[in-house]
Amino acid sequence: MDTTQLLKGVLDLTVLAVVDGEDGYGYDIVRRLRDGGLSDVGDASVYGTLRRLYSAGALTSYVVPSESGPHRKYYGITPTGREQLKRQRDDWNSFATTVTTILEGVPA
Amino acid sequence: MSTLDIAPEVAEFVSAVRTHLADLDPEEQREILDGLEADLDELVTEQGAAALGDPAAYAAELRQAAGLEPAQDQSAVRRRAAGAVVTDLLDASRARFDRLVDAVPGDLGAVLAWLRPVWWVLRGWVAVQALDELTGVYQARLFPEIGDLGTLPLLLVVLASVLLGAGKVWRGNPRHPGYRLSLLVLNTAAVIGLVYAVSAVTDEVSHRYDRGYESGFAQGVNAGTENANDGRQAGLYRDGIWVSNIYPYDAQGRPLVGVQLFDQVGEPINVITQPEYEELLIDDNGNPIDENGNLIDPSQPQLPRIFYPWTNGATQLFNVFPLPSRIQSSEELSPTAFTEEERPRIGAFPQPVVPRVSLPGISTGAR
Numbered sequence: 001m002d003t004t005q006l007l008k009g010v011l012d013l014t015v016l017a018v019v020d021g022e023d024g025y026g027y028d029i030v031r032r033l034r035d036g037g038l039s040d041v042g043d044a045s046v047y048g049t050l051r052r053l054y055s056a057g058a059l060t061s062y063v064v065p066s067e068s069g070p071h072r073k074y075y076g077i078t079p080t081g082r083e084q085l086k087r088q089r090d091d092w093n094s095f096a097t098t099v100t101t102i103l104e105g106v107p108a
Numbered sequence: 109m110s111t112l113d114i115a116p117e118v119a120e121f122v123s124a125v126r127t128h129l130a131d132l133d134p135e136e137q138r139e140i141l142d143g144l145e146a147d148l149d150e151l152v153t154e155q156g157a158a159a160l161g162d163p164a165a166y167a168a169e170l171r172q173a174a175g176l177e178p179a180q181d182q183s184a185v186r187r188r189a190a191g192a193v194v195t196d197l198l199d200a201s202r203a204r205f206d207r208l209v210d211a212v213p214g215d216l217g218a219v220l221a222w223l224r225p226v227w228w229v230l231r232g233w234v235a236v237q238a239l240d241e242l243t244g245v246y247q248a249r250l251f252p253e254i255g256d257l258g259t260l261p262l263l264l265v266v267l268a269s270v271l272l273g274a275g276k277v278w279r280g281n282p283r284h285p286g287y288r289l290s291l292l293v294l295n296t297a298a299v300i301g302l303v304y305a306v307s308a309v310t311d312e313v314s315h316r317y318d319r320g321y322e323s324g325f326a327q328g329v330n331a332g333t334e335n336a337n338d339g340r341q342a343g344l345y346r347d348g349i350w351v352s353n354i355y356p357y358d359a360q361g362r363p364l365v366g367v368q369l370f371d372q373v374g375e376p377i378n379v380i381t382q383p384e385y386e387e388l389l390i391d392d393n394g395n396p397i398d399e400n401g402n403l404i405d406p407s408q409p410q411l412p413r414i415f416y417p418w419t420n421g422a423t424q425l426f427n428v429f430p431l432p433s434r435i436q437s438s439e440e441l442s443p444t445a446f447t448e449e450e451r452p453r454i455g456a457f458p459q460p461v462v463p464r465v466s467l468p469g470i471s472t473g474a475r
Contacts, residue, residue, distance in 0.1 A: 011173070026147035043151065044166045048173025051140050055175075066146065070114055073143025 011049050016085040023076040117157045118148045128167035194285035228273035231298035232266030237305040248308035343380030354429040359472035361462045368428050376427035383412035383439045411435045416452040
């Protein structure tokens with residue numbers, strides 16, 4: 001199933017939801033999204049999204065040095081990010097319900 | 109950050125991505141690239157280097173997701189804007205020029221159009237003159253020759269210039285702002301070069317005939333007085349300051365008169381003298397005074413101090429020191445100076461004595 005177009009609309013929401021559960025670094029967040037079922041998600045899309053959410057103030061970031069390699073940049077959610085997550089989650093739920101209702105109403 | 113433990117392909121990939129984001133400001137670049145090495149390193153560890161893909165596409169995906177404008181769009185917009193400005197400027201100048209030409213009675217436009225090929229030939233000629241100037245010793249001549257190639261470069265460059273003028277070289281859009289601007293710059297350089305080249309060549313042609321006379325005259329003037337160095341840097345200098353006289357002292361520090369100086373190959377060390385004028389002292393009211401404080405009559409011309417050479421009976425010698433001098437009304441050397449009443453004198457040394465000097469084991473004729 002090609003979910004690329006659908007993904008674009010929900011990337012912010014899903015990234016916020018994943019980070020809300022636990023702070024994470026870029027590839028870790030990609031992995032959580034993929035493990036959650038979004039197997040087609042591109043890592044560059046996720047990193048770009050993280051950067052945009054950070055610029056918008058929805059995420060905070062901090063660097064964790066590594067002993068064996070390059071440092072990792074962790075992202076955590078901010079109060080602004082939580083508000084955005086709540087709003088977008090509500091939007092998504094009502095949108096998904098609407099779409100589902102329409103789809104179920106159509107005779108197969 | 110330590111980069112030691114990153115797989116080389118990751119480092120290379122990140123660096124390639126960075127070049128595709130080079131138009132972003134440094135802060136944006138840092139934000140978007142920070143931590144990327146660690147993330148990609150983990151990706152490669154998990155899935156192998158093949159998972160990296162194309163850095164350009166990767167950078168474009170990063171950019172799009174981050175909400176940053178694609179690079180090529182931005183620079184293309186800027187390029188188009190700059191091009192449009194240049195085109196407008198050039199068009200406006202051309203329109204102004206056309207109005208000027210139209211304002212002149214008669215069909216000046218047709219004359220100018222007819223003259224264009226003449227200009228194409230001329231600018232080719234100027235270019236070869238410049239080439240001649242840049243490649244070794246420049247010799248002003250009507251048909252410049254480059255090295256062993258003779259006048260072949262002249263023919264080729266003039267041909268190229270004519271073809272360029274006739275529009276046979278540039279295959280692109282003749283209204284492309286870059287092309288028009290390049291032509292403008294080259295033609296302007298050619299106009300400036302034309303002034304120099306024409307003056308150099310006409311000087312050369314008009315001077316060729318009397319050069320023989322001039323060089324003979326110069327030899328006559330220089331003979332016997334100095335080994336003329338064509339004037340430039342001739343004579344003796346100390347720390348870049350011109351030396352007009354030398355005051356020698358012996359090892360005991362006593363003044364010496366009549367010391368002959370020669371250089372390492374036995375050539376005389378000549379000074380070249382010039383008339384010297386005393387620096388005028390000025391009193392509180394701005395009037396010139398002598399060293400005794402007496403007012404000098406400003407209507408009287410200031411007299412120069414003239415240095416005279418020693419002689420060996422046959423030749424005047426400017427390598428024997430100190431040179432005698434006297435204040436006289438003329439700046440010319442007088443052949444009878446030493447028989448006149450106010451004859452040239454050595455005068456006082458700048459210092460009556462200087463400290464003794466010695467070197468161990470070197471005899472200086474000391475008592």
